[in-house]
Amino acid sequence: MINYFKKTPIELFESYPNFELYIKREDKTFAGFGVKLKKIYGLIQFLERGHIKDVLIYGNPHSNFMATFITVFKQKGFTVHTLFYTNDQNLITADSILSKRFSDTVIHTGSKSNREFYINEFKKGFPNGFVIPEFGIHEAGLKGLNLLWKDLEETNLPDYLFFDIGTGFTVLSALAYFKEKEIQLIGVAIGNKIDKIPNDLAANAEKLGLDKSILSKLKILEPTTSPAFASKNKTLEDWIRKVWKEKQIPLEPVYSGKTLFTVTDYIKKQKLKGKGIYLHQGGLLNHLKYFE
Numbered sequence: 001m002i003n004y005f006k007k008t009p010i011e012l013f014e015s016y017p018n019f020e021l022y023i024k025r026e027d028k029t030f031a032g033f034g035v036k037l038k039k040i041y042g043l044i045q046f047l048e049r050g051h052i053k054d055v056l057i058y059g060n061p062h063s064n065f066m067a068t069f070i071t072v073f074k075q076k077g078f079t080v081h082t083l084f085y086t087n088d089q090n091l092i093t094a095d096s097i098l099s100k101r102f103s104d105t106v107i108h109t110g111s112k113s114n115r116e117f118y119i120n121e122f123k124k125g126f127p128n129g130f131v132i133p134e135f136g137i138h139e140a141g142l143k144g145l146n147l148l149w150k151d152l153e154e155t156n157l158p159d160y161l162f163f164d165i166g167t168g169f170t171v172l173s174a175l176a177y178f179k180e181k182e183i184q185l186i187g188v189a190i191g192n193k194i195d196k197i198p199n200d201l202a203a204n205a206e207k208l209g210l211d212k213s214i215l216s217k218l219k220i221l222e223p224t225t226s227p228a229f230a231s232k233n234k235t236l237e238d239w240i241r242k243v244w245k246e247k248q249i250p251l252e253p254v255y256s257g258k259t260l261f262t263v264t265d266y267i268k269k270q271k272l273k274g275k276g277i278y279l280h281q282g283g284l285l286n287h288l289k290y291f292e
Contacts, residue, residue, distance in 0.1 A: 002030045002037065002072060010155060010277060013247070014264060018273040021264065024152065027250060027282040033068040034282015035170055039136050040072050041144035047078070047130055054129035056122045058083035058115060064283030065135055067095035074102035081105045081129075083118050094285035135167045139208045145173040152277065157183050159274035163281075164190040164259035165220065168201045170281065175214040186219045186266070188259040191229050194222050224262045230254050236261060240290050249280075252287035256280055 008025045015021075026034040047055070055073055059066045061084040074080050082103040089108050100106065107118055119131055132138070152161075161178070163171050165187040174185060189197055197220055205212045226233045232253035240257040243249055251257035263278055284291075 002075060006030070007151060010152075011249075013249070013260075013278065014267075016267060016272075018271070019267055020275050021267060022158070022275070022277045023249065023260075024148075024277050024279045025249075026148070027256075027280045027284060029282060031068075031071070032250075032282045032284045033064070033072070035145070035148065035279070036065060036068040036136065036282070037072065038144035038148050039141035039169065040069060041147070042140040042142060043132070043136065043138055043144070044073070044076055045143070046138075046140035050130075052128060052130045053077075054079045054081065054126040055132055056081045056083065056119065056126075056129060057132045058085070058119070059134065060085055061096040061099040062086070062091065062093045062286065064095055064285070067098040067285065068283075069132060069136055070102045071098050074104075079104050081122060081126075082107070083115065084108050085112055085115075086110070094288070098285075135169065137167060137169045137204060137207065141169065142173050142176070142208065145170060146177055148279075149174060149177040157181060158277045160184045160186060160272065160276035162259070162263045162276055162278040163187045164255045165197060165201075166191045166255060166281075168197070168204050169208075170279070171218065172201060172205055172208060172210055172214070175217055176210050179211075179214050179217060184219065185217055186221060186263070188221045188223055188262045189227075190223065190255055190259060194220055221262055221266055223258050224265045226253075226258065232258075237290070244291050250284050250287075250291050251280075252284055252290065254287075255283065 006029055008028045010022050010024050013021045013023045029037050055078050057069050070080050080103050087110055161183055165171055171187050192200060201215055202212050225236050236253050236257060239261055240251045243251055260278055
């Protein structure tokens with residue numbers, strides 16, 4: 001059985017003259033699925049209360065989101081229907097193997113353009129089924145994420161909490177939980193341009209029933225290397241391999257590596273004082289080549 005409540009360690013990553021940077025190791029969860037397990041916990045409770053058995057999950061089969069949600073929902077006894085967006089059905093990755101292995105039914109489509117057609121077909125066939133919102137962004141997931149923030153709070157809150165922003169779901173949860181606390185939240189713009197992120201966060205806050213005023217507590221940084229989403233360069237890849245060799249901390253170039261690279265650069269340039277924690281959100285299965 002998957003342990004959603006597993007306590008993950010907080011480890012020292014780097015010491016500076018007046019600052020210590022730690023990492024919350026959510027990558028040490030089951031299969032390295034990370035923070036997504038916390039999101040799933042609340043959502044599954046919500047669906048079980050409604051006696052829902054069939055779910056539709058849609059997205060890229062090579063994503064950590066799809067691999068995690070499909071695997072866990074299947075393990076929890078749901079019938080999992082999947083809609084895959086992919087231009088290359090023959091590409092094989094670790095995440096896609098899990099996504100396909102634990103799907104009960106699969107539809108492949110080359111783009112998102114006909115998504116609504118397939119969603120409506122699912123609803124007709126399974127009137128008591130549930131369509132998982134894209135990337136799992138649902139208010140029920142906030143309950144599971146609060147377990148993570150409570151864990152951090154019990155270990156003495158840092159002065160700074162660092163994230164990769166991604167969809168923004170995790171960041172919004174943290175902003176809501178820590179809105180009355182003396183802690184600075186800093187996110188690195190991964191997955192979207194820095195000028196578009198505030199509007200996206202505001203829209204998702206509204207969907208989740210959160211007060212949009214919490215966004216004022218967030219500082220957003222541009223990645224300091226290879227800023228385009230999913231792009232990488234030799235500097236970043238060499239640094240990821242160096243971190244693994246010296247510290248045995250696995251990172252990947254899309255989210256965790258790029259974010260932590262940016263965070264360490266920011267700490268040095270701003271000469272921060274105090275203590276910070278970077279939340280390692282997991283999702284490493286497609287990037288095992290960096291940990292040889």
